Amino acid sequence: MEETLTFVTLTLAATLRVATPLVLCAMGGLFSEKSGIIDVGLEGKMLMAAFFAAATASLTGSIWAGVGAGIVAAEVMALLHGVACITYRGNQVVSGIALNILAAGLTVVLGTAWFARGGQTPPLGDSERLMPIFFPVARDNILVYAALLSVPFTWWAIARTRFGLRLRAVGEMPLAVDGAGVSVGWLRYRAVLLCGLFAGLAGAYLSMAQNAGFSRDMTAGQGFIALAAIIFGKWRPFPAFGACLIFGLLDAVAIRLQGVSVPGVGEVPVQLIQALPYLLTLFLLAGFIGNAVAPKAAGIPYEKEH
Amino acid sequence: MSLVAPKSARRPLPGWVEIVILPLVNVALAFLVVGVIVHIIGVDSFQALKLLLVGALGSSEAIGYTLYYATNFIFTGLAVAIAFHAGLFNIGGEGQAYIGGLGCGLAVLAFDRYLPGPLLILLAVLAAAAFGAAWAAVPAWMQAWRGSHIVITTIMFNFVASALMVYLLSNVLRPQGSMSPQSRGFSEAASLPSMQAVLKSVGIAVAPSALNLAFALALLSAVAVWVFLWRTSWGYALRTMGHNAEAATYAGTNLRRMTMLAMCLSGALAAGVAVNELLGVHHRIVLDFPAGYGFAGIAVALMGRSHPFGIVLAALLFGALQQGGTELSFEIPAMTREMVVVIQGLVILFCGALAHLPRPWLQALVGRRS
Numbered sequence: 001m002e003e004t005l006t007f008v009t010l011t012l013a014a015t016l017r018v019a020t021p022l023v024l025c026a027m028g029g030l031f032s033e034k035s036g037i038i039d040v041g042l043e044g045k046m047l048m049a050a051f052f053a054a055a056t057a058s059l060t061g062s063i064w065a066g067v068g069a070g071i072v073a074a075e076v077m078a079l080l081h082g083v084a085c086i087t088y089r090g091n092q093v094v095s096g097i098a099l100n101i102l103a104a105g106l107t108v109v110l111g112t113a114w115f116a117r118g119g120q121t122p123p124l125g126d127s128e129r130l131m132p133i134f135f136p137v138a139r140d141n142i143l144v145y146a147a148l149l150s151v152p153f154t155w156w157a158i159a160r161t162r163f164g165l166r167l168r169a170v171g172e173m174p175l176a177v178d179g180a181g182v183s184v185g186w187l188r189y190r191a192v193l194l195c196g197l198f199a200g201l202a203g204a205y206l207s208m209a210q211n212a213g214f215s216r217d218m219t220a221g222q223g224f225i226a227l228a229a230i231i232f233g234k235w236r237p238f239p240a241f242g243a244c245l246i247f248g249l250l251d252a253v254a255i256r257l258q259g260v261s262v263p264g265v266g267e268v269p270v271q272l273i274q275a276l277p278y279l280l281t282l283f284l285l286a287g288f289i290g291n292a293v294a295p296k297a298a299g300i301p302y303e304k305e306h
Numbered sequence: 307m308s309l310v311a312p313k314s315a316r317r318p319l320p321g322w323v324e325i326v327i328l329p330l331v332n333v334a335l336a337f338l339v340v341g342v343i344v345h346i347i348g349v350d351s352f353q354a355l356k357l358l359l360v361g362a363l364g365s366s367e368a369i370g371y372t373l374y375y376a377t378n379f380i381f382t383g384l385a386v387a388i389a390f391h392a393g394l395f396n397i398g399g400e401g402q403a404y405i406g407g408l409g410c411g412l413a414v415l416a417f418d419r420y421l422p423g424p425l426l427i428l429l430a431v432l433a434a435a436a437f438g439a440a441w442a443a444v445p446a447w448m449q450a451w452r453g454s455h456i457v458i459t460t461i462m463f464n465f466v467a468s469a470l471m472v473y474l475l476s477n478v479l480r481p482q483g484s485m486s487p488q489s490r491g492f493s494e495a496a497s498l499p500s501m502q503a504v505l506k507s508v509g510i511a512v513a514p515s516a517l518n519l520a521f522a523l524a525l526l527s528a529v530a531v532w533v534f535l536w537r538t539s540w541g542y543a544l545r546t547m548g549h550n551a552e553a554a555t556y557a558g559t560n561l562r563r564m565t566m567l568a569m570c571l572s573g574a575l576a577a578g579v580a581v582n583e584l585l586g587v588h589h590r591i592v593l594d595f596p597a598g599y600g601f602a603g604i605a606v607a608l609m610g611r612s613h614p615f616g617i618v619l620a621a622l623l624f625g626a627l628q629q630g631g632t633e634l635s636f637e638i639p640a641m642t643r644e645m646v647v648v649i650q651g652l653v654i655l656f657c658g659a660l661a662h663l664p665r666p667w668l669q670a671l672v673g674r675r676s
Contacts, residue, residue: 040457040461080655084655084659084660085659088659088660088661088662088663089662090660091395091659092659093397093457094604094654094658094659095655095658095659095660097397097601097604097654098651098652098655098658099651099655100651101598101601101602101647101650101651102652103651104647105645105646105647105651106343106648106651108642108644108647109343109347109641109642109644110346110347112639112644113347113348113640113641116639116640119642119644221465224462224465227458227461228462269473269477271470271472271473272469272473274469275465275466275469275470278462278463278465278466279466281462282448282454282462282466285448285452285455285458285459285462286448286452287452287453287454294455
């Protein structure tokens with residue numbers, strides 16, 4: 001009995017640990033997508049943040065400088081996305097893909113040039129990492145709590161504030177918002193920058209809490225899983241949070257199921273469990289599990305009539 | 307080109323500025339940023355450029371490798387472009403090439419004991435195209451019949467393809483007793499002739515390299531894509547759909563079927579990477595052989611303005627960068643091969659998302675003169 005309890009507790013803790021960057025990313029992505037700016041560049045923002053967070057933490061020895069650098073790096077990427085998509089009305093998907101590829105290359109190029117460790121940053125010591133606060137076993141660092149708080153915050157900001165009301169309007173019908181005398185561009189910039197803030201925290205979590213340092217491509221598709229979670233949650237904060245937890249649980253279980261034979265099923269391929277978030281999202285998108293409707297103006301650059 | 311061109315009419319630039327100058331300025335901006343990054347790393351840009359050029363074009367071996375890399379870029383560039391023309395954004399080239407490799411490999415593994423070389427290779431190429439097309443057909447079907455966004459679904463399909471291939475290579479196709487996740491080697495008959503051997507047979511001596519007949523196939527594909535898009539009625543309908551779906555409907559085009567056609571052709575073209583890599587070089591199914599070529603195809607297509615001729619030129623440039631960059635990283639350890647990935651990202655950013663950035667400057671320049 002006690003064994004089962006330990007197993008359940010550990011799996012839940014692992015779920016939360018794996019889900020933290022997904023939750024942060026998904027909440028950031030929600031702000032962006034709700035405002036009508038598609039963000040397939042979550043992955044790149046997170047990767048860039050992870051690199052600059054670890055690099056700065058290792059160079060300065062300061063945790064907060066590291067987290068700050070991660071946020072700044074993600075914000076620079078977010079700003080680039082904003083300039084391309086809002087100011088120059090470029091294609092949002094093209095911009096996001098560009099930033100992903102740029103991040104994948106630039107982190108390794110700069111990492112190799114600065115640290116000469118094949119793209120990795122020097123390993124971070126305990127004083128340079130985000131350490132557990134209450135339960136060392138659960139590794140509950142401050143960003144885990146930040147992720148948990150980000151969900152009600154996002155819900156409140158989108159559903160209960162004047163900013164959120166306008167944000168939703170600008171994602172559905174920017175013309176109406178413009179007509180009411182509110183700047184479409186400025187609203188969208190704020191949404192994109194909020195997205196950068198959360199993605200920055202997610203990146204810092206990856207390289208300074210979950211791992212001790214940056215390694216190349218360490219995001220490994222988590223930005224896209226966060227995107228899948230947004231879709232799975234039908235662009236609502238709490239359901240998206242739920243999707244992140246499910247995807248996190250799948251990941252935590254996948255590690256434990258490696259090489260284990262499940263009674264009645266046999267050995268479940270780890271790759272199948274890893275692909276499940278994508279497969280589930282595809283089933284949802286195909287309309288087999290309810291219907292996911294994106295904000296109406298998502299992906300369409302807004303141009304003033306005159 | 308609806309992905310790049312703005313929806314509303316802008317103050318138009320003269321044709322030659324639009325077609326020649328604007329793209330060149332975009333590319334120049336991307337490379338300007340590359341120069342800044344190289345400078346930040348502390349490498350002399352001009353020395354790096356010299357080493358890169360020598361590494362890419364300095365010997366017949368170097369040129370061979372440049373063309374071998376360019377082969378992959380031509381295939382994925384064409385794949386992205388043909389979807390672009392239909393108004394679809396296929397980000398799934400990576401997965402389509404990967405699954406194309408599965409088809410190619412399965413055909414060889416099943417028949418390489420029975421069939422003679424040419425027939426076997428033909429079968430393998432067709433199987434690659436069929437599997438690549440099939441992997442693109444599912445997102446196309448989801449877009450055409452269920453209304454799911456093709457960008458999202460093709461991204462997801464990349465990850466599913468990757469998971470599937472890791473599973474198959476480590477559990478099903480791996481020969482007994484082998485530790486590495488790859489299939490058994492293909493028989494000699496399934497090898498695409500190397501360009502060195504082909505040229506030798508007509509009396510031209512070149513140094514051996516990875517360049518093989520797939521390069522010729524890539525050039526043929528480029529011509530075929532051009533003929534299809536601009537000289538057939540299906541190609542015309544496809545481009546009409548990309549420009550104005552409503553007009554295409556009125557003209558009697560079945561949008562759903564045209565979406566399927568465009569994506570299947572796109573997937574089949576992406577699978578060309580598998581032909582070049584598996585039949586030409588690795589001679590077995592290996593892990594992760596698409597190595598980012600699928601995504602790079604977006605940069606190639608944007609830089610080549612989605613025209614087969616432009617794509618071949620852009621692919622040659624990216625091939626030279628890839629080969630030159632590899633040589634460069636041997637000479638200057640601080641410069642890694644990933645610099646090429648940075649360049650791809652910047653090209654997509656400046657030629658795609660920020661394509662209109664220099665427009666006001668050019669308008670001011672041209673306007674003053676007229």
